[in-house]
Amino acid sequence: MVKDMLTEALVVTNQQAEDWREAVKVCGNLLIHRNKITSDYITSMIESVEEYGPYMIMLPEIALFHGRPSEGVKEICLSLATFCKPIEFSEFGSNKTIKAAFAFGAIDNESHVELLSKMAALLQDEEFVSLLRNNGKKEEIMNVIKNY
Secondary structure, X not given: OHHHHOOHHHEEEEEOOOOHHHHHHHHHHHHHHOOOEOHHHHHHHHHXXXXXXXXXXXXXXXXXXXXXXXXXXXXXXXXXXXXXXXXXXXXXXXXXXXXXXEEEEOOOHHHHXXXXXXXXXXXXXXXXXXXXXXXXOHHHHHHHHHOX
């Protein structure tokens, strides 16, 4: 499931973002350009963080941005971006930063939970997590995903 969704076109490395909102847009725009979500869904992802704080940081330095399953999601989807500089969530007073982020969209609660469980398994791969935290090369990241 994950390796079928995270294609070369939906993975970017060495990106720049001034803040977490821009990081959401980097990840979300990958999905928009592949006609998987609408811009309303990017707004939903940002609103989720504004309302609940940086709860989507699944592991230190790695976020999994998402909104509620909605009409803004055309099909279950996933994107990934790594960033050249750490991105802070300073407005929440949490001293949390990320160096990589996924964006995912689900069409219903069932697909939402299923994708989260698949992502949790992938994020147990220490090599993969190290590549994400250290702005690894796209080819290396894709190799881990393809062998997942």
